[in-house]
Amino acid sequence: MTDPPGPARRATILHADLDAFYAAVEQRDDPRLRHRPVAVGGGVVLAASYEAKWRGVRTAMSGREARALCPGLVVVPPRFGAYLEASRAVFDLFHRTTPQVQGVSIDEAFLDVGGLHRIDVPPAAIAARLRAQVRDEVGLPITVGVARTPFLAKVASRVAKPDGLMVVPPDDEEAFLHPLPVELLWGVGEVTARRLHGYGLVTAGDVAALPQQVLVGLLGPAAGHHLFAVVHGRTPERVVTGRARGSIGAQRAIGRGPHDDAFVRAALLGLVDRVGRRLRAAHRTARTVVLRLRFADYTRATRSRSFAHGTASSEELAATAAHLLDEASALVRDRGLTLVGVALTNLASDAVVQPTLDLAAAGRGGLDAAVDAVADRFGTRAVTRASLLRPGEGIAAPLLPDDLA
Template identity: 75%
Template sequence: MSSDEPRAAILHADLDAFYASVEQRDDARLRNRPVVVGGGVVLAASYEAKRRGVKTAMSGRQARMLCPDVVVVPPRFDAYVEASKRVFEIFRATTPQVQGVSIDEAFLDVAGLHRIDVPPVDIAARLRAQVRDQVGLPISVGVARTPFLAKVASGAAKPDGLLLVPPDGEDAFLHPLPLQKLWGVGEVTATRLQAYGLRTAGDVAALPDSVLVGILGPAAGRHLFAVVHGRTPERVVTDRRRGSIGAQRAIGRGPHRPEFVEAALLGLVDRVCRRMRAAHRTARTVVLRLRFDDFGRATRSHSFRHATATGADVAAAARGLLDAAAPLIRERGITLVGVALTNLESDDMVQAQLDLDGPDTTGLDAAVDALSARFGSGTVRRASLLRSGEGLAVPLLEE
């Protein structure tokens, strides 16, 4: 292949049923059995459970109806974070060009290794073997010319598979796929397209972009036209620092007491503030995320005049946003609460603010962070969380 010809040198590596796989790895009694992580809401399902119809975000009751012999285990986030760190070490030992997408997946650009290493598909096979041998987890990898195609290929390779999409075979791979298999095409968009008799990527590719713009609007129509014709960006983004740090908690259908929702939110605040300080960042904006009983969503945000890493500041802002959203919550019910810190900055040049209204909590934050680092994140908890016992906290890694 000449240097001018396109190469399939982007890998998308995605751990299979990550949380459930960690549980099956660590407990031999769970292997080859249908496993669900979570109780009220399914956070992850093993492939044995998925084959019975169990899906992520499904209620625990639905999961048991579909799969009466399912084994439900509580989440162990420290174990998942540790496994993720070990896998990402393998990614970065493979190539410096790594773009983390979430706790269990990443893009790797191996184009620069073509003179010193084996072909990309062989690099992918080696990476899969290393993750299985060194971390004990199954991982699926897609290899293609663009991140989009690599992502779709890894999905098609699941579970525990490897799929190469050569540049001259992109249309043959992409066009027969159902629209729902295209990364970024959600249920609403797919349903709208299906109303026009469009079922596959090939159906959409046969249309001019003007028709798609008429159906979906300018931005979505042009984007989907680019997607089905392989015109998505080709580079992996590795030079952008994380733009936000967030976590969310599924609390199931209510009604829920306001004090419980507030306690859940403050627990998330503690989690994201610890992660922010560990990354030596500060935040200018706090974002509240809500999901309602009718599956609708809403976000509210508050920006500080000066960036902060203090838990008390973030907690006060989050409480204010939740109070302002209380009428909406009472009207529509709530099933999930989340918080994110955005507009992140380095903590190298933090100007401490004089607190004239109360004590400085910086030392408290540092002490709690130190205890969590030494003894685990669950060592110190807010007293308001000790009786909650509802819902499940889900860490998010965002760009």
């Protein structure tokens, strides 16, 4: 990080990260939850507001443990439709800011504003304006880090949270990075951090003082080379745009069981319906269905199955997901299921589809299109599987007598 300053060393990368996203949406939509500790989930915490985080509540913690740490915790069920709508509104603002947007997840992205230097304000001012737009137009807090590389921008946003803005000038990168604890470095998880601590390495500066081969010897080739590049500012300087999405998924925390088999199956099929709509809205097909399970002891398991050709049919996707769940039934019974998820991978464009010949399948595509159209016009809860309805929900109508049918 000793190169002379110049055009290539300007801080023009923004990392924009919504704060406690799911919980913030709940606090935005329900004024009674504002400034209170909120957890989204139930049996397992999917997200926590900062008021809850400051009391020790963390994602993936059991609801019982979270309530013990924070007696005043308000637990609300997830509303994934609301989160997706909020994400779309925020990403619209990202794309209004610059065409160079690299989405990382539903609630964060990198923005390259280097090409705007002749037609817009400086990057720090762009970041401040973006934060104000997200607050005013979407009603959510967002933290933005500004730096020369995506990695440094990501670390800057971590340091600035919550609801902050931090700029790392190229000449001050070492002064910013080296005092930070290794846990804040992007790519250093709990296991790597513990290993580094075991060798007395606490800060990024401690790591930067070691030769590259020593780090390789401590952590292995991949992690050692990566961490050496990280602490010396040698990570890629460009955001990656135009990359096709690799998967579409959704998950649902269902709390600690035991759970009825029909309940788990209904939860899974509801997720399949959701990701199927997203798949078709993106004009994609999927060739692989992945079932994801998490158990009461926090262990995980996955099962997957691939088709000979890509499909966007909810019927095919649901049948495959249900079959995978049946295959994992012994694990579900023995270890106590707390979360179920489904992902569609091996995605491709639906411009050319090679369907499997099935003479009895006429009209199924029309059914999917009709259900999608109703969901688009009236909301995703307008049409749902009857097995997902609780007692008293939906519309009950008496069957006509045989002579009037």
